[in-house]
Amino acid sequence: MPWEKEEKIFEEYLRTKNLKHSEQRKEILYIFLNIDKHLTANELYRTVQRKYPTVGYATIYRTLKLLCECGLCRELKLEDGTTRYEHLYGHQHHDHLICTKCGRFIEVVDPEIERLQEKLVKQHGFYPERHRMELYGVCKRCKK
Amino acid sequence: MPWEKEEKIFEEYLRTKNLKHSEQRKEILYIFLNIDKHLTANELYRTVQRKYPTVGYATIYRTLKLLCECGLCRELKLEDGTTRYEHLYGHQHHDHLICTKCGRFIEVVDPEIERLQEKLVKQHGFYPERHRMELYGVCKRCKK
DNA sequence: TATGATTTTGAAAATCACTATCAAGATAGC
DNA sequence: GCTATCTTGATAGTGATTTTCAAAATCATA
Numbered sequence: 001m002p003w004e005k006e007e008k009i010f011e012e013y014l015r016t017k018n019l020k021h022s023e024q025r026k027e028i029l030y031i032f033l034n035i036d037k038h039l040t041a042n043e044l045y046r047t048v049q050r051k052y053p054t055v056g057y058a059t060i061y062r063t064l065k066l067l068c069e070c071g072l073c074r075e076l077k078l079e080d081g082t083t084r085y086e087h088l089y090g091h092q093h094h095d096h097l098i099c100t101k102c103g104r105f106i107e108v109v110d111p112e113i114e115r116l117q118e119k120l121v122k123q124h125g126f127y128p129e130r131h132r133m134e135l136y137g138v139c140k141r142c143k144k
Numbered sequence: 145m146p147w148e149k150e151e152k153i154f155e156e157y158l159r160t161k162n163l164k165h166s167e168q169r170k171e172i173l174y175i176f177l178n179i180d181k182h183l184t185a186n187e188l189y190r191t192v193q194r195k196y197p198t199v200g201y202a203t204i205y206r207t208l209k210l211l212c213e214c215g216l217c218r219e220l221k222l223e224d225g226t227t228r229y230e231h232l233y234g235h236q237h238h239d240h241l242i243c244t245k246c247g248r249f250i251e252v253v254d255p256e257i258e259r260l261q262e263k264l265v266k267q268h269g270f271y272p273e274r275h276r277m278e279l280y281g282v283c284k285r286c287k288k
Numbered sequence: 289t290a291t292g293a294t295t296t297t298g299a300a301a302a303t304c305a306c307t308a309t310c311a312a313g314a315t316a317g318c
Numbered sequence: 319g320c321t322a323t324c325t326t327g328a329t330a331g332t333g334a335t336t337t338t339c340a341a342a343a344t345c346a347t348a
Contacts, residue, residue: 018323018324019324019325020314020315020316020323020324020325021315021316022314022315022324022325022326023314024325024326025325041305041306042305054326054327055326055327056326056327056328057305057306057327057328058306058307058308058326058327058328059325059326059327061305061306061307062307062325062326077221077222077223077225078221079221079276080221081221081305082305083305083306097264097265097268097270099270100273106268108264108268110260110264112260113257113260113261113264116254116256116257116260117257117277117279120241120252120254120257120279121241121279121281124241124250124252124283125283125284126241126243126279126281126282126283126284127281127282127287128279128280128281129244129280129281129282130280131277131278131279131280132223132276132277132278132280133261133275133276133277133278134275134276134277135261135264135265135270135272135275136272136273136274136275137265137270137271137272137273138270138271138273139268139269139270140269140270143271162294162295163295163296164294164295164296164343164344164345165344165345166295166296166297166343166344167343168296168297169296185334185335186334198297198298199297199298200297200298200299201298201299201334201335202297202298202299202335202336202337203296203297203298205334205335205336206296206297206336225334226334227334227335
C-alpha cells in the first residue's frame with residue numbers, strides 16, 4: 001500500500017465535508033502522488049486522460065483544490081506566471097531552487113535564513129505569517 | 145525636471161530599438177513615475193484615462209512591457225495571482241514585505257539573508273542568478 | 289515643410305488559465 | 319433498492335493579457 005496514509009487523509013477530509021469518494025477523485029489522487037514532479041494542472045490533466053479519456057478539465061481543478069485544502073498538495077504561483085502543484089504531505093516547509101535552463105526544482109531549507117526572515121519582519125513591526133522564496137540559477141548539468 | 149533621467153533612459157531605449165517616441169508613451173511614463181505605489185495594469189489604465197480618455201488597454205500593456213525592458217519598471221507576479229508594477233530605476237535590489245490585511249508594500253533588504261541565499265544556491269552546485277522573496281504578515285496598523 | 293516608409297494607436301477579437309452552470313450520472317445512508 | 323445529495327463532463331463565462339488590423343502619428347529625408 002504505497003499511499004495508504006495520503007488516501008486516508010483524503011477520505012477523512014471528504015467525510016468531514018460530506019463529500020463523496022468518487023472514482024475520479026481516487027484516481028486523480030493516485031496519479032498525482034505517483035508523479036514525483038511539480039506539475040501543472042494541464043500536465044496532470046493529460047496524464048489522467050490516458051487512463052480516463054473522458055475526464056474533464058474542471059474535475060482536475062476541482063480535485064486539486066480539495067487536495068490543497070486537506071494538506072496533500074500545495075499550489076505554487078511562479079515568476080513566469082505558470083501555476084504548479086507539489087506534494088505536501090510528509091514534506092516540511094521548504095523553499096525552491098529552480099534551474100532557469102531545465103526547470104529542475106530542488107526543495108531547500110536554511111534555518112538561519114528562516115530565522116533572519118522572521119527577525120526582519122518583526123523589525124518592521126509586522127506579525128509574521130508566512131513567506132515564499134524562490135532562488136533561480138543554473139544547475140550543474142546545464143552549466144557545462 | 146523631476147524625471148529627467150528616467151525620460152532620457154526611455155528615449156534612449158526607444159531610439160536604439162528604432163521605436164517611436166509617441167505622446168502616449170511619454171504620458172504613460174510620466175503618470176507611472178508620479179504614482180509612488182506598486183500598481184496594477186488596470187490602476188495605471190484608469191489613471192491614464194483621466195487625462196487621455198481614448199487610451200486603450202493594449203497601449204498600457206505595450207508601454208509597461210517597454211518600461212520593463214529598459215529597466216525603469218519591474219513586474220511582480222504575486223501570490224494571489226495579481227500582477228503589479230513597480231519603479232525600478234534608482235531602487236537597488238530589494239524584496240517585499242506585504243501586509244495581508246491592507247496590502248501595504250514595504251521594500252526590504254537584508255545583506256545577511258542575501259549572503260546566505262547565495263551560499264545556499266552554490267551549495268547545491270548552482271550558478272546563482274537571482275531570487276525573489278516575499279514576506280507576508282500583518283502590519284502594525286492592521287494588527288491592533 | 290512635404291513625402292513616404294515605418295511604427296503606433298484604439299477597438300475589437302482572440303487567447304489563456306481557470307471557474308461557474310447545469311442536466312445527467314454516481315454515491316451512500318436508509 | 320430508494321432517494322436525497324453530490325459529482326460529473328460539456329459548455330459557456332470570466333478576467334487578464336495579447337493579437338490583429340486599418341487608420342493615424344512619427345520622423346528621417348528630400
